[in-house]
Amino acid sequence: MTADSHALTTAEHTPIAGLAHDARGGISNPILGMLLFLTSEVMFFAGLFAAYFNTRAANKPWPPTEFEHILNPFSLILVATVILVASSFTCQMAIWAIRRNDRRGFIRNIGVTFVLGVIFLLMQVYDYSLLFDEGMTLGSGQFGTTYYTLTGFHGAHVFGGVIMLGVVLYRGMSGQFSARHHDAVEAASLYWHFVDIVWILLFSILYFL
Amino acid sequence: MSSTPRKRPASDALVAGAVVAILVALVVAVFLTGAGNSLYPPAAATTQGRDIRGLYDIVFALAIGIFLLVEGLIVWSVIRYRRRPGDIELPAQTHGNNVAEIVWTVVPTAIVLFLFVISWQSLSRVDAISAKPDIRIHAIAGQFQWQFEYLDANGTKVATQLAPAYDTNTGAGGMAVPVGRSVQVTLDSPDVIHAFYVPRFLFKRDVVPGQTNRFEFTVEPSEAGQVFRGQCAELCGIGHRAMLLSVIALTPADYDAWLQGLIEKSNATPEPLPSGTVLNVTAEGVKFDTAALEVPAPPGITHDVDIRDGGGAVLAAKDTIDGGTSTNYSYEPMQAGTYTFFCSIHSNMTGTLTVK
Amino acid sequence: MATHALNPAASTYARGGLYEWLATTDHKKIGIMYVVNSMLFFLVGGVLALVVRTELATPGIQFLADERVYNEMFTMHATLMIFVFIIPMLAGLGNYAVPLQIGAPDMAFPRINALSFWMLPLAGILLISSFFTGGAAAAGWTSYPPLSGEGPLNSPGSGQDLWIVSLILIGTSSILGAINFLVTIFKMRAPGMTLFRMPIMVWTILVTSVLVLMATPVITSALVMLFIDRNLGGHFFDPFAGGSAVLYQNIFWFYSHPAVYVMVLPAMGVISEVLPVFSRKPLFGYRAFVFATAGIGALGFSVWAHHMFTTGAVFLPFFALLTFMIAIPTGVKMFNWVFTLFRGQLTFSTPLIFALGFLTMFLIGGINGAFSAAVPVDFALHDTYWVVAHLHYVLFGGSVFGVFAGIYYWFPKMTGRMLDEGLGKIQFVLMFVGFNLTFFPMHMLGLAGMPRRIADYAGDAGWNEWNIAATVGGFMIAASMLPFLWNVFISLRNGKVAGDDPWEGNTLEWATSSPPPPYNFDSLPEIRSERPLFDARHGQTAH
Numbered sequence A: 001m002t003a004d005s006h007a008l009t010t011a012e013h014t015p016i017a018g019l020a021h022d023a024r025g026g027i028s029n030p031i032l033g034m035l036l037f038l039t040s041e042v043m044f045f046a047g048l049f050a051a052y053f054n055t056r057a058a059n060k061p062w063p064p065t066e067f068e069h070i071l072n073p074f075s076l077i078l079v080a081t082v083i084l085v086a087s088s089f090t091c092q093m094a095i096w097a098i099r100r101n102d103r104r105g106f107i108r109n110i111g112v113t114f115v116l117g118v119i120f121l122l123m124q125v126y127d128y129s130l131l132f133d134e135g136m137t138l139g140s141g142q143f144g145t146t147y148y149t150l151t152g153f154h155g156a157h158v159f160g161g162v163i164m165l166g167v168v169l170y171r172g173m174s175g176q177f178s179a180r181h182h183d184a185v186e187a188a189s190l191y192w193h194f195v196d197i198v199w200i201l202l203f204s205i206l207y208f209l
Numbered sequence B: 001m002s003s004t005p006r007k008r009p010a011s012d013a014l015v016a017g018a019v020v021a022i023l024v025a026l027v028v029a030v031f032l033t034g035a036g037n038s039l040y041p042p043a044a045a046t047t048q049g050r051d052i053r054g055l056y057d058i059v060f061a062l063a064i065g066i067f068l069l070v071e072g073l074i075v076w077s078v079i080r081y082r083r084r085p086g087d088i089e090l091p092a093q094t095h096g097n098n099v100a101e102i103v104w105t106v107v108p109t110a111i112v113l114f115l116f117v118i119s120w121q122s123l124s125r126v127d128a129i130s131a132k133p134d135i136r137i138h139a140i141a142g143q144f145q146w147q148f149e150y151l152d153a154n155g156t157k158v159a160t161q162l163a164p165a166y167d168t169n170t171g172a173g174g175m176a177v178p179v180g181r182s183v184q185v186t187l188d189s190p191d192v193i194h195a196f197y198v199p200r201f202l203f204k205r206d207v208v209p210g211q212t213n214r215f216e217f218t219v220e221p222s223e224a225g226q227v228f229r230g231q232c233a234e235l236c237g238i239g240h241r242a243m244l245l246s247v248i249a250l251t252p253a254d255y256d257a258w259l260q261g262l263i264e265k266s267n268a269t270p271e272p273l274p275s276g277t278v279l280n281v282t283a284e285g286v287k288f289d290t291a292a293l294e295v296p297a298p299p300g301i302t303h304d305v306d307i308r309d310g311g312g313a314v315l316a317a318k319d320t321i322d323g324g325t326s327t328n329y330s331y332e333p334m335q336a337g338t339y340t341f342f343c344s345i346h347s348n349m350t351g352t353l354t355v356k
Numbered sequence C: 001m002a003t004h005a006l007n008p009a010a011s012t013y014a015r016g017g018l019y020e021w022l023a024t025t026d027h028k029k030i031g032i033m034y035v036v037n038s039m040l041f042f043l044v045g046g047v048l049a050l051v052v053r054t055e056l057a058t059p060g061i062q063f064l065a066d067e068r069v070y071n072e073m074f075t076m077h078a079t080l081m082i083f084v085f086i087i088p089m090l091a092g093l094g095n096y097a098v099p100l101q102i103g104a105p106d107m108a109f110p111r112i113n114a115l116s117f118w119m120l121p122l123a124g125i126l127l128i129s130s131f132f133t134g135g136a137a138a139a140g141w142t143s144y145p146p147l148s149g150e151g152p153l154n155s156p157g158s159g160q161d162l163w164i165v166s167l168i169l170i171g172t173s174s175i176l177g178a179i180n181f182l183v184t185i186f187k188m189r190a191p192g193m194t195l196f197r198m199p200i201m202v203w204t205i206l207v208t209s210v211l212v213l214m215a216t217p218v219i220t221s222a223l224v225m226l227f228i229d230r231n232l233g234g235h236f237f238d239p240f241a242g243g244s245a246v247l248y249q250n251i252f253w254f255y256s257h258p259a260v261y262v263m264v265l266p267a268m269g270v271i272s273e274v275l276p277v278f279s280r281k282p283l284f285g286y287r288a289f290v291f292a293t294a295g296i297g298a299l300g301f302s303v304w305a306h307h308m309f310t311t312g313a314v315f316l317p318f319f320a321l322l323t324f325m326i327a328i329p330t331g332v333k334m335f336n337w338v339f340t341l342f343r344g345q346l347t348f349s350t351p352l353i354f355a356l357g358f359l360t361m362f363l364i365g366g367i368n369g370a371f372s373a374a375v376p377v378d379f380a381l382h383d384t385y386w387v388v389a390h391l392h393y394v395l396f397g398g399s400v401f402g403v404f405a406g407i408y409y410w411f412p413k414m415t416g417r418m419l420d421e422g423l424g425k426i427q428f429v430l431m432f433v434g435f436n437l438t439f440f441p442m443h444m445l446g447l448a449g450m451p452r453r454i455a456d457y458a459g460d461a462g463w464n465e466w467n468i469a470a471t472v473g474g475f476m477i478a479a480s481m482l483p484f485l486w487n488v489f490i491s492l493r494n495g496k497v498a499g500d501d502p503w504e505g506n507t508l509e510w511a512t513s514s515p516p517p518p519y520n521f522d523s524l525p526e527i528r529s530e531r532p533l534f535d536a537r538h539g540q541t542a543h
Ligand code: HEA
Pocket: B066, B070, B108, B109, B111, B112, C142, C260, C261, C263, C264, C306, C307, C323, C324, C326, C327, C328, C330, C331, C332, C334, C362, C363, C365, C366, C367, C369, C370, C372, C373, C378, C381, C382, C383, C387, C390, C391, C394, C395, C398, C399
């Protein structure tokens, strides 16, 4: 980037046109913006996870015996996990499709991703309702507080992701994306993968560790 | 180099040098005449405090040196290198100097490492905790009072000092300690974070709920008879600045007598914990005007009974009373409903009041 | 040396109506709105400080209703100063300067830029509104739980919640701003503007943005947890239900220590622009300076527990060592600044004078901060007025003086008019003297044992004289704002017309008209060094 760019400045007064968008190729502004945004999201979750580990280390036994059974990973939660992970794959397939300029394949895959995301959210709501029935709330000791906060914030992010996917789907259906122009799709998919990775972390830490 | 800077008269450098020299002389004079004493902490009363004072003196000397050096350079440059009407040519365009960069990286590094090492050494002395201290005191800091429990060698409580501050008129109150003996203080809080701070110890330690902190000190024998002021140093709410305490340094013999007195006093009054008391009052009829409440707490800790409505607004704020005594409070008639009443000194003393 | 006429004749803003400002996405207008908005909150925060100083002038509770009101005063003073004044002010200067200095037409995401700005007045108004809805937050700007939790003696009422919500808003604004800066700096530099030719101001904004990006979300998490504890029955920080009070402090300072560099690095950037221009020399040790800035940023993440030395819950030697180490890169900067002056030709315009004020007082503030790195010394100094002295020497003596240097420096560019030099110097003298009169005695108070955050003190504690001095000084600082406000007022109306490049600047913003047209440049000079304008003026050979 350093030496080459001299080539562009031959005259003392460089015409400014073309500067507004980057002349050097490489990663596009929206995608770089999204990556940076995800960095900040990582730090946000790092704060929550740090609190979780700290709390967990200070409270024995963990999980408290009364709630031990809800941490059975081989239950509804596993199905939800599979669904979310699958949605990451369909999302990636949508990306590959639009990069090939295959708009129909793109719309189909984004549509599936969107639906899977919604199903995940519904399952989480259902799961919460079961837990409430059992009397577990945010106030149920450290366990309730951390469990709901971590999964709740993840759920909120899924919700945000679903909205993004919805917008992408809508714009895709009105034909706004092509192989050359689909930064928004790439950005949304990055976000969606991120949400998925956070869930995998969360799932392994809450249920297995 | 397209330009050579104009030759500057030597008198410029003289003036600049003179100004810097005067500044340095002024600073030196401040310390030599004793006017700089307020830039030192007060004389330390404990062995640990003297250690800290020694460290402070070294840090301070280095700080003054660094300040004079850098500030001297600034002042000198400012006076010496002002732009003159004749300065049309550019000055030499120096972009940097690697040797200089290395020097001013390495020298401060050396200073800083030296400071780190001596403060670590000092820390290990100041923070040392012995298994068998001569005296054990358990200090409880609650909103907004201190309470000192004197413990025996096994950690069993023998007496409680409920009046944390020394009263010059009555001679009562305060946390007495014998000089020349190691005193270990353990700290606990039933509510928020407080901090034990005695300026003449050059020391403070936070009182963190849910975590027992401890520290140790030995008052210098020469300080016998002194009373040291202290106060809570961590913001803990509206009464923060009133959380005063005193430490009284006594000769070992005086201390024993003092403790004996405290033990007798402690045994004389029954001593329930001031916190956790729940008051329950039900008044029949909308015309509710008085309630007699007995506050079962030891003297020295004050209470009151204020009333709050369902929305949280305070309806009645009463004067405080000393624990162990009883008082009649009168309240204005109230609408039927549920109220809370509480002691404004102790957050956990609340009760429900139902007016029918 | 006559300056090149680099551009077509100055095209001024079409003096658009209010709507144009409200709807703008132009980084220059947004930058100016940041500056004006922050300045307003500076005045509000300053008035609260004056209330604090008046109460403390003499022993006794004189004119505030009670301690709770006092606690609200300094809590809101610090919150406004830090979150609604200094951080946004520096972001605003960056917003104005960065695209111009790298030769870009605007920020990368102009609409997000406008959004970041508009969150700030909203958050500020929320904060202030809490005074009228049952009492503002009163647990200090650090808001440690359990005190910031519920309970009649802790923080009942909505003030603390409004505080949390506004801080989250401001944090979001900062994060969006940081992303915007980073993308702009990485992607929108003019041809020839390599990383190591960027003005130091841009470098400091870059490092600051990284700090914001990595640290601000962490405090958001702490605030969210605090909110859950207060309102939804959570127990994160509740020591009586298995939570930990110190946990909050760790998370808070993990953000707030890096944040103090967010509050000073851009001001250092301003200084690094001003000193070379007014001494007619390049910045001494440009590369060393860049590495030092990055080093401060990196070290800044590993020293947070120096605010917690007395909690008995942190590993002291580690944090002591790293805290001491921070003095090294900062020292490198200090010496490079001084050697920029050395053998220069200094013109004492107001920006330079404020920059010199910065050097002197940041030096004091840095050194008195290093006292606290010696842990046992901090046992004596922590939570006393010594720390209040330290934080004002770095934040006011450093950052605020840097901000004024920047305002005097860029005002001609922003408005096309010069600020009056005489009034500027009056402001400086009043401010400099008032500042030292206010905050130097706080060292003595701290050593003599006066804790911070107390509404009242005993009359026989030996603190009376220094407190009166500090109060008088505080009012002097306030007085120094009057010539400034007057200066802005009259200069806008009939100040001297600035021209494109009134200071013989080095960086690209001086290559366009004052104020610059929308999208900034018609053409750019060749960029072969960190001083493209200097090169254009004097030719490459002048190196
Ligand atoms: C702009 C903001 C800013 C900046 C830049 C700094 C810079 C530094 N701060 Fe400060 N600090 C605050 C804002 C800031 N601080 C605030 C707001 C608080 C209080 C928070 C609260 O509790 O409310 C605080 C509190 C604070 C504490 C906690 C005190 C306590 O509560 O007990 C400590 C402890 O170590 C500390 C240390 C330092 C150090 C070592 C630096 C260093 O970066 C300084 C380095 C600079 C120099 C040292 C000068 C130049 C160097 C040389 C000339 C080289 C030679 C020098 C040496 C060899 C020493 N600060």
